[in-house]
Amino acid sequence: MEAVDAVPVHLNGKVAIEDFDLTVVEAENGDKQNEREIVLGKNVHTTCLEVTEPEANDESTGDKEAYMASVLARYRKNLMERTKHHLGYPYNLDFDYGALGQLQHFSINNLGDPFIESNYGVHSRQFEVGVLDWFARLWEIEKSEYWGYITNCGTEGNLHGILVGREVFPDGILYASRESHYSVFKAARMYRMGCVKVDCLVSGEIDCADFKVKLLANKDKPAIINVNIGTTVKGAVDDLDLVIQTLEESGFSQDRFYIHCDGALFGLMLPFVKRAPKVTFKKPIGSVSVSGHKFVGCPMPCGVQITRMEHINVLSSNVEYLASRDATIMGSRNGHAPIFLWYTLNRKGYKGFQKEVQKCLRNAYYLKDRLRDAGISAMLNELSSTVVFERPIDEDFVRRWQLACQGNIAHVVVMPSVTIEKLDDFVNELVEKRSTWYQDEKARPPCIAADVGSQNCSCDLHK
Amino acid sequence: MEAVDAVPVHLNGKVAIEDFDLTVVEAENGDKQNEREIVLGKNVHTTCLEVTEPEANDESTGDKEAYMASVLARYRKNLMERTKHHLGYPYNLDFDYGALGQLQHFSINNLGDPFIESNYGVHSRQFEVGVLDWFARLWEIEKSEYWGYITNCGTEGNLHGILVGREVFPDGILYASRESHYSVFKAARMYRMGCVKVDCLVSGEIDCADFKVKLLANKDKPAIINVNIGTTVKGAVDDLDLVIQTLEESGFSQDRFYIHCDGALFGLMLPFVKRAPKVTFKKPIGSVSVSGHKFVGCPMPCGVQITRMEHINVLSSNVEYLASRDATIMGSRNGHAPIFLWYTLNRKGYKGFQKEVQKCLRNAYYLKDRLRDAGISAMLNELSSTVVFERPIDEDFVRRWQLACQGNIAHVVVMPSVTIEKLDDFVNELVEKRSTWYQDEKARPPCIAADVGSQNCSCDLHK
Numbered sequence: 001m002e003a004v005d006a007v008p009v010h011l012n013g014k015v016a017i018e019d020f021d022l023t024v025v026e027a028e029n030g031d032k033q034n035e036r037e038i039v040l041g042k043n044v045h046t047t048c049l050e051v052t053e054p055e056a057n058d059e060s061t062g063d064k065e066a067y068m069a070s071v072l073a074r075y076r077k078n079l080m081e082r083t084k085h086h087l088g089y090p091y092n093l094d095f096d097y098g099a100l101g102q103l104q105h106f107s108i109n110n111l112g113d114p115f116i117e118s119n120y121g122v123h124s125r126q127f128e129v130g131v132l133d134w135f136a137r138l139w140e141i142e143k144s145e146y147w148g149y150i151t152n153c154g155t156e157g158n159l160h161g162i163l164v165g166r167e168v169f170p171d172g173i174l175y176a177s178r179e180s181h182y183s184v185f186k187a188a189r190m191y192r193m194g195c196v197k198v199d200c201l202v203s204g205e206i207d208c209a210d211f212k213v214k215l216l217a218n219k220d221k222p223a224i225i226n227v228n229i230g231t232t233v234k235g236a237v238d239d240l241d242l243v244i245q246t247l248e249e250s251g252f253s254q255d256r257f258y259i260h261c262d263g264a265l266f267g268l269m270l271p272f273v274k275r276a277p278k279v280t281f282k283k284p285i286g287s288v289s290v291s292g293h294k295f296v297g298c299p300m301p302c303g304v305q306i307t308r309m310e311h312i313n314v315l316s317s318n319v320e321y322l323a324s325r326d327a328t329i330m331g332s333r334n335g336h337a338p339i340f341l342w343y344t345l346n347r348k349g350y351k352g353f354q355k356e357v358q359k360c361l362r363n364a365y366y367l368k369d370r371l372r373d374a375g376i377s378a379m380l381n382e383l384s385s386t387v388v389f390e391r392p393i394d395e396d397f398v399r400r401w402q403l404a405c406q407g408n409i410a411h412v413v414v415m416p417s418v419t420i421e422k423l424d425d426f427v428n429e430l431v432e433k434r435s436t437w438y439q440d441e442k443a444r445p446p447c448i449a450a451d452v453g454s455q456n457c458s459c460d461l462h463k
Numbered sequence: 464m465e466a467v468d469a470v471p472v473h474l475n476g477k478v479a480i481e482d483f484d485l486t487v488v489e490a491e492n493g494d495k496q497n498e499r500e501i502v503l504g505k506n507v508h509t510t511c512l513e514v515t516e517p518e519a520n521d522e523s524t525g526d527k528e529a530y531m532a533s534v535l536a537r538y539r540k541n542l543m544e545r546t547k548h549h550l551g552y553p554y555n556l557d558f559d560y561g562a563l564g565q566l567q568h569f570s571i572n573n574l575g576d577p578f579i580e581s582n583y584g585v586h587s588r589q590f591e592v593g594v595l596d597w598f599a600r601l602w603e604i605e606k607s608e609y610w611g612y613i614t615n616c617g618t619e620g621n622l623h624g625i626l627v628g629r630e631v632f633p634d635g636i637l638y639a640s641r642e643s644h645y646s647v648f649k650a651a652r653m654y655r656m657g658c659v660k661v662d663c664l665v666s667g668e669i670d671c672a673d674f675k676v677k678l679l680a681n682k683d684k685p686a687i688i689n690v691n692i693g694t695t696v697k698g699a700v701d702d703l704d705l706v707i708q709t710l711e712e713s714g715f716s717q718d719r720f721y722i723h724c725d726g727a728l729f730g731l732m733l734p735f736v737k738r739a740p741k742v743t744f745k746k747p748i749g750s751v752s753v754s755g756h757k758f759v760g761c762p763m764p765c766g767v768q769i770t771r772m773e774h775i776n777v778l779s780s781n782v783e784y785l786a787s788r789d790a791t792i793m794g795s796r797n798g799h800a801p802i803f804l805w806y807t808l809n810r811k812g813y814k815g816f817q818k819e820v821q822k823c824l825r826n827a828y829y830l831k832d833r834l835r836d837a838g839i840s841a842m843l844n845e846l847s848s849t850v851v852f853e854r855p856i857d858e859d860f861v862r863r864w865q866l867a868c869q870g871n872i873a874h875v876v877v878m879p880s881v882t883i884e885k886l887d888d889f890v891n892e893l894v895e896k897r898s899t900w901y902q903d904e905k906a907r908p909p910c911i912a913a914d915v916g917s918q919n920c921s922c923d924l925h926k
Contacts, residue, residue: 044578045592045606047589048588048590048591048592048593048596049590049592049593049805050593050596051594051596051805051808052809052812053812053813054809054810054811054815064809068562068809068810069562072562072565076565076566076569079566079571082584082585083569083570083585085584086584086585088582089582091572091585092570093569093570097567097568098568099532099535100535100567101564101567102539103535104563104564104567104762105559105560105561106539106542106546106762107546107558107756107760107762107763108542108762108763109552109554109756109763109764115507119551119552119865119867119868120551120865120867121545121548121865122542122545124538125511126510126512127512127538129507129511130511130512130513131514133511133514134514143508152615152793152795152797153793153794153795154794154795155794155795156793159792182789182794183794186789190653191653191654191655192654192655291795293572297570298570299569299571299799300570300571300763300797300798301793301795301797326645326649329618329622330616330618330764331616331646332615332617333615333616333764334615334763334764334797335763336763342512342514345514346514346515346517346527346531347517347527347531349515349516351516351517352517398582399582402583402584403582404582404583
């Protein structure tokens with residue numbers, strides 16, 4: 001990773017900062033991707049920004065303040081550069097919350113259930129419930145029939161949805177496609193649930209033929225299903241209607257299954273895409289979660305979790321369960337996040353999001369076409385703004401553009417902050433660098449037909 | 464709860480805001496405390512701040528911006544008032560993070576393990592590891608021997624510590640005193656662990672005689688123990704040394720128990736109190752968690768979790784477990800929190816915290832003495848800044864000062880932001896109001912000897 005500003009700082013004998021990008025372990029490469037050993041970075045404790053004890057005369061000299069100010073200024077510069085070169089993660093970095101700066105110095109904490117009053121007065125429940133109502137309207141569930149809260153991130157939404165499913169069906173088996181987010185499998189293990197992995201199509205969608213086989217093999221137990229509204233790597237949208245149909249065909253009536261929809265990114269985009277299968281509580285689903293820092297954009301991770309009130313009553317009637325009336329996972333919750341979301345939703349409205357979604361889809365098509373035109377393997381699912389393509393072999397390039405990679409593929413998630421200009425810069429740089437990577441006849445671009453299908457692969461065999 | 468500014472706002476036909484304090488359910492009173500039914504507030508969806516769709520001409524008229532600016536200004540005014548009258552929750556509201564305002568518009572996300580590099584560049588791992596190192600030094604564990612991360616709140620620390628304990632001893636039984644935080648029992652249920660509640664002394668400390676009886680009744684299974692470094696209600700500190708001694712006397716060798724220390728508030732105060740039992744990894748403990756928004760003070764909830772590297776290796780070697788190398792509970796984590804903590808730790812240092820702890824303990828004694836002098840039942844544990852006293856019977860008074868209550872007792876947690884002047888205001892108001900509550904001979908102050916001991920009770924029987 002390139003150092004933005006590599007001149008060491010020596011101030012008053014305090015820690016030297018040589019590089020703000022903390023490169024703690026060897027670069028991950030394709031082969032190492034599947035290893036899971038925790039490796040403590042060799043120099044992580046020396047390259048970090050040490051906390052030092054103030055010196056006796058610090059207050060009079062102002063040295064410590066000056067030191068910290070310089071650290072923060074350099075860090076800010078680095079953040080600006082890193083924010084500019086960012087394509088791989090589905091975060092909308094395009095927001096302006098200047099109007100909310102006035103609230104930063106309050107310790108805003110939404111303790112426990114948003115619908116149950118707390119004596120702690122420095123909260124933002126009134127914003128939180130306003131945001132939840134907006135999402136309830138989006139996903140078509142009455143105010144009197146839903147329960148929800150603003151979570152710390154998409155993972156908390158999944159942990160909550162799957163926990164609710166388990167409480168509704170204590171002996172239920174969790175079904176999730178192999179390309180589901182890892183938090184889904186983490187939840188199964190945490191909660192000691194039986195878990196069955198279901199195969200995927202090349203697109204990344206759940207393979208309902210395989211799903212049916214696995215359902216039939218476990219007919220005696222209720223089914224808890226994680227449905228992906230946009231997978232992490234390929235942005236694939238599971239066909240909710242086909243999942244429900246498969247359950248019915250396999251003999252699972254509605255009182256024997258629970259569907260959690262992991263809508264991390266696309267849960268908010270999909271409602272604005274024509275032709276897309278609708279995520280709605282008018283269908284027999286139990287919960288939907290979405291991340292707030294992704295499509296909406298927010299300075300910190302957060303998410304929205306909506307479920308049916310009846311399920312929360314099941315959960316909360318189990319007194320021993322919670323030993324409190326708090327049906328959230330985390331107790332204390334960041335009260336700033338709901339205000340950020342409230343602010344953006346108010347400014348953009350449904351119409352504003354619709355426009356942004358259309359722009360993202362258009363730009364994603366543009367990127368896919370430009371890559372294919374340059375002879376680079378690339379795939380774009382119909383309902384998605386995630387462009388999957390051949391992994392660049394130069395790790396410096398991968399880091400510079402902060403691409404998320406898996407095996408031989410990488411992806412760019414086209415968010416509202418990703419403009420045509422940025423995509424042009426990216427493709428031009430990729431094409432130029434790539435011509436040097438593969439100038440030697442011995443090195444050839446990898447075949448990624450197994451990941452994207454042969455029709456999307458431009459390797460020597462498939463082009 | 465008094466409305467700070469009760470004049471309805473009517474702007475452009477948009478939602479009227481009559482009261483920023485969202486009083487969603489009937490006041491909780493002593494009798495209702497133990498009910499756990501989730502009750503949706505009657506008017507919660509109408510008193511919340513609705514998100515409205517922008518109108519076509521909003522951009523030219525500026526009405527929507529004006530509306531939002533007025534909502535935020537009124538909310539800010541309310542937060543100021545609520546922050547001023549705040550005594551019941553252990554949050555240090557006295558901080559100045561003005562220097563960090565420049566970072567607010569970055570989407571800072573520490574994805575996954577702090578020690579494993581991510582391609583996402585907009586992170587603050589270098590600050591996070593600096594903060595973790597500081598806490599590792601405080602709790603006496605070598606940099607090469609610990610693993611940890613900055614959590615979203617104290618609850619996440621408990622969820623993590625207990626999960627690590629369960630992974631180390633899959634058939635272990637969880638022991639926790641009745642006065643442990645509810646998240647401990649929530650964890651047991653989430654993780655499907657056997658859980659044994661241990662009795663408490665009047666002080667709120669774990670009763671090791673009862674602990675021994677319960678250990679002996681479950682000798683065949685390993686023990687996972689939650690030790691409270693400051694209970695939520697009474698600020699009681701469990702005697703860690705006696706807990707370890709009890710385990711040994713009951714035949715539990717060190718390879719058959721795991722101790723998680725829940726140091727939500729006092730985990731950071733205790734090291735600076737003379738005579739206090741030491742929380743240190745030189746003793747056979749497995750993990751310690753502490754909240755960052757409590758004694759340190761931070762605009763949003765956060766916490767620090769430190770455990771032994773060897774335990775994380777056990778956890779991560781279980782590949783099926785995580786399906787990734789991420790040993791945290793939440794995946795995406797707020798990258799601003801570590802910077803807030805780093806900033807405060809650097810400015811105050813160990814010496815600064817020591818001074819603040821001493822001030823808090825002094826002020827807590829002052830409050831206890833003033834209450835007792837006024838004939839009000841009150842207790843203060845030796846190592847604590849939490850003053851427990853007779854619950855005021857006027858709910859408006861409880862809300863005005865944001866007191867946390869349980870049954871017949873209330874408490875004030877004396878934090879650095881709680882000055883002698885504020886305590887004087889509080890006691891003077893309490894004494895004045897109380898004289899009206901009990902002016903009629905028929906109403907008498909409650910006996911709280913069962914909660915605080917007869918020597919601390921000033922009821923008619925014990926005074």
